[in-house]
Amino acid sequence: MDLNHIQIAFRYCIRFRSIKNAKSLHSHIIKSGFCNHIFILNNMISVYSKCSSIIDARNMFDEMPHRNIVSWTTMVSVLTNSSMPHEALSLYNEMIESKIEQPNQFLYSAVLKACGLVRNVELGKMVHYHIFQAKLDVDIVLMNALLDMYVKCGSLRDAQRVFCEIPCKNATSWNTLILGYAKQGLIDDAMKLFDKMPEPDIVSWNSIIAGLVDNASSRALRFVSMMHGKGLKMDEFTFPSVLKACGCSDELMLGREIHCYIIKSGFESSCYCISALIDMYSSCKLLSEATKIFDQYFRNSSVSESLALWNSMLSGHVVNGDYVEALSMISHMHRSGVRFDFYTFSIVLKICMNFDNLSLASQVHGFVITSGYELDCVVGSILIDIYAKQGSINNALRLFERLPDKDVVAWSSLITGCARFGSDKLAFSLFMDMIHLGLQIDHFVISIVLKACSSLASHQHGKQVHSLCLKKGYESEGVVTTALIDMYAKCGDIEDALSLFGCLSEIDTMSWTSIIVGCAQNGRAEEAISLLHKMIESGTKPNKITILGVLTACRHSGLVEEAWDVFNSIETNHGLIPCPEHYNCMVDILGQAGRFEEAVKLISEMPFKPDKTIWSSLLGACGTYKNRDLANIVAEHLLATSPEDVSVYIMLSNVYAALGMWDSVSKVRETVKKIGKKRAGKIFYEIPFKFYFMEHLHLGHAKQGLNGGVVKVIYPILEPDLVSWNNVIAGLADNASPYEMQFVS
Numbered sequence: 001m002d003l004n005h006i007q008i009a010f011r012y013c014i015r016f017r018s019i020k021n022a023k024s025l026h027s028h029i030i031k032s033g034f035c036n037h038i039f040i041l042n043n044m045i046s047v048y049s050k051c052s053s054i055i056d057a058r059n060m061f062d063e064m065p066h067r068n069i070v071s072w073t074t075m076v077s078v079l080t081n082s083s084m085p086h087e088a089l090s091l092y093n094e095m096i097e098s099k100i101e102q103p104n105q106f107l108y109s110a111v112l113k114a115c116g117l118v119r120n121v122e123l124g125k126m127v128h129y130h131i132f133q134a135k136l137d138v139d140i141v142l143m144n145a146l147l148d149m150y151v152k153c154g155s156l157r158d159a160q161r162v163f164c165e166i167p168c169k170n171a172t173s174w175n176t177l178i179l180g181y182a183k184q185g186l187i188d189d190a191m192k193l194f195d196k197m198p199e200p201d202i203v204s205w206n207s208i209i210a211g212l213v214d215n216a217s218s219r220a221l222r223f224v225s226m227m228h229g230k231g232l233k234m235d236e237f238t239f240p241s242v243l244k245a246c247g248c249s250d251e252l253m254l255g256r257e258i259h260c261y262i263i264k265s266g267f268e269s270s271c272y273c274i275s276a277l278i279d280m281y282s283s284c285k286l287l288s289e290a291t292k293i294f295d296q297y298f299r300n301s302s303v304s305e306s307l308a309l310w311n312s313m314l315s316g317h318v319v320n321g322d323y324v325e326a327l328s329m330i331s332h333m334h335r336s337g338v339r340f341d342f343y344t345f346s347i348v349l350k351i352c353m354n355f356d357n358l359s360l361a362s363q364v365h366g367f368v369i370t371s372g373y374e375l376d377c378v379v380g381s382i383l384i385d386i387y388a389k390q391g392s393i394n395n396a397l398r399l400f401e402r403l404p405d406k407d408v409v410a411w412s413s414l415i416t417g418c419a420r421f422g423s424d425k426l427a428f429s430l431f432m433d434m435i436h437l438g439l440q441i442d443h444f445v446i447s448i449v450l451k452a453c454s455s456l457a458s459h460q461h462g463k464q465v466h467s468l469c470l471k472k473g474y475e476s477e478g479v480v481t482t483a484l485i486d487m488y489a490k491c492g493d494i495e496d497a498l499s500l501f502g503c504l505s506e507i508d509t510m511s512w513t514s515i516i517v518g519c520a521q522n523g524r525a526e527e528a529i530s531l532l533h534k535m536i537e538s539g540t541k542p543n544k545i546t547i548l549g550v551l552t553a554c555r556h557s558g559l560v561e562e563a564w565d566v567f568n569s570i571e572t573n574h575g576l577i578p579c580p581e582h583y584n585c586m587v588d589i590l591g592q593a594g595r596f597e598e599a600v601k602l603i604s605e606m607p608f609k610p611d612k613t614i615w616s617s618l619l620g621a622c623g624t625y626k627n628r629d630l631a632n633i634v635a636e637h638l639l640a641t642s643p644e645d646v647s648v649y650i651m652l653s654n655v656y657a658a659l660g661m662w663d664s665v666s667k668v669r670e671t672v673k674k675i676g677k678k679r680a681g682k683i684f685y686e687i688p689f690k691f692y693f694m695e696h697l698h699l700g701h702a703k704q705g706l707n708g709g710v711v712k713v714i715y716p717i718l719e720p721d722l723v724s725w726n727n728v729i730a731g732l733a734d735n736a737s738p739y740e741m742q743f744v745s
Contacts, residue, residue, distance in 0.1 A: 019051040042070050049078040069101040077110040085114035086404060089123065105136050109145040116152030118405050124149045125158075137165070144172045151180030154440070175203045182211020202232055210241045213248070220245040221254070236267050240276035247283030255280045269297070275312040282316025290316045307341060314347045323351050340367075342376045349382040358390040375403055381410040388417020393426075412445050424452035428461055435468070443477040450483035459491035482510045489518025507538070513546040520553035528553035529562055536573075544579055551585040555592065563589045584614045591621025596630055612642045616651060623655035631655055646672060 041064050048057035061067070061075045072095045079088035092111045095101060103111075108131055115124035128146055131137055143166050150159035163169070163177050174197045181190035194200060194208050205227045212220035224234070224242050234242065239262055246255035259277055267273045274297045281290040294313045298306060310333055317326035330348055333340070340348075345368050352361035365374070365383055373379045380403040387396035393414075400406065400414050411434050418427035431449045434441055446469060453462035466484055469475045475484070481504060488497035501507075501515040512535040519528040532550050535542055547570055554563035567586050570578045583606050590599035599618055603610050615638040622631035635652055642648045649672045656664040 019048075019053050019056075023056075038064070038066055038068055038071065042068075042074050045071070045074050045078065049082065054078065054082050054084070067100075069104055069107065072101055073104065073107040073110060076107060076114070080110050080114045080117070083117075085117040088114040089118070089120065103130065103134075105131075105139045105142045108136065109142055112142075112145040112149040116149040119153045121150070121153035121155050121158075124153060128162075138167075140166065140168060140170060140173070144170070144176060147173060147176050151176055151183075154184065156180055156184060156186070171199075171201050171203065175201075175207055178204060179207040179211070182207055182214070185215050187211055187215055187217060202235055202238070205232060206235070206237045206241065209238065209245075213241045213245045216248060218249075221249075221251075234261070234265070236270040236272045239267060239270075239273045243273075243276040243280040247280040250284060252284045252286070255284065271308050275308050278309065278312040278316055282312075282319050285320060287316055287320055287322070307338060307344070310338060311341075311343050311347065314344065318347060318350060318354075323354055326351055340371055340373075342373050342379050345371070345373050345376075345379045346382055349379070349386060353382075353386055353389070356390075358386070358392060361386045361390075374399070377403070377405040377407050377410075381407055381413065384410050385413035385417075388413045388420075391417070391421045393417055393421055393423055397426075408440055408442070408445075411439060412442075412448075415445060416448050419448050419452040419455070422455075424455045427452040428456075428458075431465075441468075441472065443472075443474045443480045446472075446474055447477075447479045447483040450480070450487045454483075454487045454490040457491050459488075459493060462487040462491055476505075478508055478510060482514045485511065485514040485518060489515070489521055492522065494518055494522040494524060507540065509540055509543055509546070512540055513543065513549060516546055517549035517552070520549045520556065523553075523556050525553035525557035525559055525562075529559075529566070532566070542574055542576075544576055544582070547574070547576065548581050548585060551582060551589070555585055555589045558589075558593060560589055560593045560595065580608065580611060580614070584611075584617060587614050588617040588621075591618050592624070594621070594625045596621070596625075596627060600630075610637065610641070612638065612645065612648065615641060616648070619651060619655055623658040626659055628659055628661070631659060 041060065045057045045060050048054070048060060057078050058075070061071065064071060072091070076088045076091055076095075079085070079091060089111065092103075092107070092114075095103070108127055111127055112124060115121070115127065124146075131142060131146065136142055143162065147159055147162045147166070150156070150162060159177055159180055163173060166173050174193065178190050178193050178197075181187070181193065190208055190211050194204060197204060205223070209220055209223050209227070212223060220241070224238070224245075227234070227238075239258065242258055243255060246252070246258065262268055262270075262273050262277070274293060277293050278290045281287070281293065290313065294309055298309055310329070314326055314329055317323070317329065326347070330344075330351075333344075345364070348364055349361065352364055361383070368374050368379055368383070374383070380399060384396045384400050384403070387393070387399065396414055396417055400410060403410060411430065415427045415430050415434075418424070418430065428449060431441075431445065431452075434445070446465060450462060450465055453459075453465060462484075465487075466475075469480055469484065474480045481500070485497045485501055488494070488500065497515060497518045501511065504511060512531065516528050516531050516535070519525070519531065528550050532542065532546065535546070547566060550566050551563055554560070554566065563586060567578070567582065570576050570582060583602065587599050587602055590596070590602065596618075599621070603614060603618070615634055619631060619634045619638060621627075622634060635655075638648055638652070649668050653665050653668045653672070656662075656668060
């Protein structure tokens with residue numbers, strides 16, 4: 001076999017994509033003595049890759065006795081085009097470190113594509129520098145690859161700079177940046193660039209239409225009409241965008257017309273168009289039509305097209321809330337040997353989220369791992385979101401740390417989960433990591449982090465986040481403003497909270513509620529009541545939380561009559577139905593004032609059964625006012641409500657001790673020993689940029705009547721003046737008895 005015959009054999013193998021023939025050819029090459037012929041071996045790498053045998057291609061590359069720049073370029077390109085960008089970049093770095101070959105424009109193009117796929121903008125910038133040094137920046141193909149890399153990495157400022165530096169821009173240059181703006185939601189910038197383009201082609205129109213559709217713009221269909229007026233015909237990439245616009249705006253009649261147009265234009269066999277038709281009919285609540293199209297074209301499609309149709313049909317069932325049928329389809333796909341891709345797994349995991357089933361999600365996670373998609377950016381982010389929402393923070397964190405490409409969704413999900421389930425310090429730490437990495441931070445993430453600062457009562461960190469809000473322009477966002485007011489109030493800085501509230505141009509219910517609750521938390525009852533009246537005068541309707549905030553303020557200040565006025569206005573003035581929290585607060589207010597008859601009457605008039613909280617409030621008041629008779633009655637109700645709750649027995653013990661009923665105290669303590677022990681309470685406090693906590697251990701001695709305690713302070717070795725014991729003790733003051741205080745004084 002000579003060189004000419006080998007080249008013919010190469011073309012034959014590539015044409016029919018036969019791995020069997022490729023291996024046979026490889027054997028003949030070795031037998032013919034060409035095993036050291038670098039040109040033939042480079043081509044053999046390409047043949048294996050075209051036959052979808054990346055392993056054989058890589059083995060061929062690794063076994064080559066000598067390699068030239070074509071060898072490296074071919075292998076890097078194969079890995080990049082086979083969805084293995086990390087391996088491609090690793091191989092590129094290996095070549096650079098070996099200093100054997102000087103990269104050319106073809107290798108740089110492949111590397112830039114890999115950088116874009118993994119969003120490695122830092123390596124992309126290094127390649128950009130090498131391109132400039134090698135004076136390859138005149139190559140339009142290479143510059144377009146550089147432009148595309150910056151766009152895919154979301155670095156539009158760098159993309160704009162490269163675009164301006166290209167002397168002779170072609171259609172690809174314009175279309176790449178237009179699409180980049182559109183995908184980032186910068187439609188106005190995309191439109192301006194589109195208008196400047198000398199001769200927009202079908203790709204340009206498709207890019208701008210797709211961008212308008214993705215951003216739910218009503219101009220999408222108008223642009224389709226304009227394109228048609230320019231004499232440009234829709235192609236298989238235009239139709240999906242138009243059909244998506246029809247589905248989003250519920251334009252079923254127009255969607256049917258487009259369906260007919262697709263058939264007339266000869267695109268009815270296009271996988272893109274069929275999938276888009278299934279999506280459109282599903283969005284318009286016509287699953288029967290979607291199923292009919294699926295059944296009609298499914299059997300005639302290739303393997304890859306078949307999966308695309310399955311995914312569209314699955315998505316249709318999920319959109320219509322038919323999760324049971326979706327699971328049935330997934331099971332059928334699995335039994336039929338259909339290989340899932342990242343999009344299939346993303347749909348399956350979203351179904352798990354709907355069922356709120358962590359066990360099911362964990363099983364799917366196992367399937368994801370065996371299928372090789374665990375570290376996919378989309379799939380990994382959804383898994384992190386599921387674990388975080390279920391409170392499985394450790395699992396979410398482990399997966400997050402392994403994920404090579406962490407998008408904003410992954411960061412946001414983990415931060416939200418940490419803040420929601422009490423890992424506030426970790427939430428703030430992750431947020432700071434996002435800032436240091438230069439990641440895009442939206443107002444939703446900022447609001448979550450502010451809530452974490454509120455939970456930690458961390459004034460310093462809250463002010464840092466506020467500063468970031470000002471820089472990003474998020475201070476005017478309703479959810480951020482509310483979170484800022486809440487943060488300042490919970491950190492005890494009510495003046496800053498009021499100042500921020502006073503600067504608002506538009507005040508919604510959330511903002512009013514936030515400042516009212518803040519005043520309540522800081523003992524500003526009169527101000528909370530005044531703000532409620534101003535809120536009503538402004539025409540803003542209070543909600544249940546607003547009312548609860550005012551009642552809480554009255555409770556802290558002992559304003560009984562004012563509390564009655566607010567409570568009685570809930571239904572008559574605001575059209576709300578009092579909830580258990582309102583009743584509990586009112587009972588507590590009456591109990592603290594010693595107005596037991598009113599409290600008992602209110603409980604008897606409640607439209608629902610009193611719970612543990614209400615009885616506990618009244619019992620505590622009985623202890624304060626030495627009301628033995630009512631205490632015994634309330635105790636019976638409380639034990640009937642929560643017979644195995646240890647905290648109930650400890651409360652009873654404390655009340656009986658306050659009333660001098662030592663026999664009852666002993667009985668209760670014996671019962672507590674049988675049920676279980678009380679867990680230690682913890683109080684967090686802040687020394688600038690660090691968090692500490694105190695642990696309160698209950699060590700009461702019943703017979704001496706001491707509801708005593710001891711404080712165990714956990715902190716690193718510090719100079720004595722760094723810790724203000726007055727502040728530490730003050731942190732206990734609200735919940736500690738005089739006996740407890742003497743243990744820390």
